[in-house]
Amino acid sequence: MADQYDLIVLGSGPGGYVAAIRAAQLGLKVAIVERELLGGICLNWGCIPTKALLRSAEVYHYMQHADAYGLSSEKPTFDLAKVVGRSRAVSKQLNQGVTHLMKKNKITVVMGDGALTAANKLTVTKDGKTTELEAKHIIVATGARARDLPFAKADGKRIWTYRHAMTPPEMPTDLLVIGSGAIGIEFASFYNDMGAKVTVVEMLDRIVPVEDADVSDALQKSLAKQGMTIMTGAGVESIISDAKGIAAKIKTADGKIAEQRFSHVIVAVGIVPNTENIGLEKLGVATDRGFLKTDPMCRTNVAGIWAIGDITAPPWLAHKASHEGVIAAEAIAQALGNKDVHPHAMDPKNIPGCTYCHPQIASVGLTEAKAKEAGHEVRVGKFPAIGNGKAIALGEVEGFVKTVFDAKTGELLGAHMIGAEVTELIQGYTIGKTAELVETDFMQTVFPHPTVSEMMHESVLAAYGKAIHI
Missing domain, CATH: 3.50.50.60 (FAD/NAD(P)-binding domain)
Structure with missing residues (x-):
């Protein structure tokens, strides 16, 4: 039985x-x-x-x-x-x-x-x-599980998925990362910081494409400044692996195809x-x-x-x-008969996303573009890390906090961040969205000083022309 x-x-x-x-x-x-x-x-x-x-x-x-x-x-x-x-x-x-x-x-x-x-x-x-x-x-x-490319089956030697990239048999020298979602960008950031020469190929017109366009733009500039090569609107046409590395044919945004050599490749094109x-x-x-x-x-x-x-x-x-x-x-x-429990439905708009690259990015809710597409009249606030005392003291002045509100109701539609420890900050806005707070609730909240969280407050104020430190 x-x-x-x-x-x-x-x-x-x-x-x-x-x-x-x-x-x-x-x-x-x-x-x-x-x-x-x-x-x-x-x-x-x-x-x-x-x-x-x-x-x-x-x-x-x-x-x-x-x-x-x-x-x-x-x-x-x-x-x-x-x-x-x-x-x-x-x-x-x-x-x-x-x-x-x-x-x-x-x-x-x-x-x-x-x-x-x-x-x-x-x-x-x-x-x-x-x-x-x-x-x-x-x-x-x-x-x-990780999705394979039909012409680039992972072998754990030269062609890696995230699982191989976590237990590398050797340090890559020239690394190709296919895909710029969270997994691809995190490994690109890790290996770049550890000294590898990293190239990221993304088929769409910007990296981390699910994020707000301003975040994508800022991250691309930061990664390029760190020495990474970013290729958007591009695709890998073929990969041939041998004992010394891989040869990849990459089609660039202008339609040209060129072959490049790399020591390893990480395939991060979905699940x-x-x-x-x-x-x-x-x-x-x-x-x-x-x-x-x-x-x-x-x-x-x-x-x-x-x-x-x-x-x-x-x-x-x-x-x-x-x-x-x-x-x-x-x-x-x-x-099964429990009358004391009251389950609730999931609202996808209240699920935060975090990517732990360097600098970090985090977001919740609608991007500015998606909010407008949905028919909202928006008010947008943006506050840079360079205006925050704690960020300056940390030596982490890259990045910003951006908030998107419905201009008529004051509803927080979305929040988008890039910078130091923003993955720890985003939950403040997530709680706000879940509780259906409006702009005055955020404005009237006292934020501790000096903290990077003050950028959240200033971003809300900026959306209504009330920012203090810019």
Whole structure:
């Protein structure tokens, strides 16, 4: 007889393990199925270890520029193996933390490859042995993997995905990065700071194209100033790998094709959802270009089957997956009779995005262009880091904060930042959007001095012609 549960979660990434914990908190009997490592890609091979790598690069950057702070650090060097080792140790620590949380919350962990056999059943195969599990509800949280280019299959030697780039066998000398989304730009920034010559190729007309155009422009200028080569409106036509490196034919914006040599290439052109071979097709679960279609409470079209995270609609972000995990768990508990829980729907406009390049970028809500396209009459405020005392003291005067308001209602439509530690600042505006605050709420808030957060206040004031320090 199959093991019986209230909920089975397939996948233990930031969506899956959070869903399992929240469901357990609500008194449900929960099992989680994982084929590789608890914590999924984000914790083990994505968000967390990349930030550890970027922190090492940041420290190395400051060591190289110690003189600007009146300090001396002659001929700084690095040990790539130790840099990577620190990153892996951080991931291991957090993996162990998730293991502890599963035990603490009495969640049954079943390791192996899971596949649905019915809306309330799945099998888990491990080392040739199969276990059958049964539950009233199943959450699919199997995540996604890097998309390959048909002419540039990753081999881990010269052609890398993000996973190879996190545990490099050697330091690239001339690195080609294909794609300028968050993953591509973060690795471009890391390897550039560590001394590689980096070229970024983006097929669209600007890098980080989901961001506000002003942020894209500022980031491109900053990266170029740091020595990076940025090619927009360009595409890689072919890649040939050999023992010494790769030869890439690149078509530039003017239509010309030229071959260039690089030591390595990172392919960062999007993701593919892990929805194959887990039984979804047989059950008739609806998809859109491979991604599972869900309602605002994370239900699929098949009763009892839910989906969260990177296998569903964008944005494909860890914190979005975690929040969906809570929503789904609470909705399932409610469906099972819990009258004290009140799940809420996700509003994509209130999901912040962060990219941890150097300088950092962060945003929430509509860009200025998207706000206008949506029919809003807007008021836009912009405040530069050079006008902020704390930024000057830090020696981090690149960047700005930009806010977009509805001119008629004062609603905050969007906020966009580039500069030092802006990934820590954006949550202030995210809370404001979630709480539906208007311009006067931000204006009347007291911001501490001296902090870089004062740029947020000044940006709001600037939108209404009231900025103090510009």
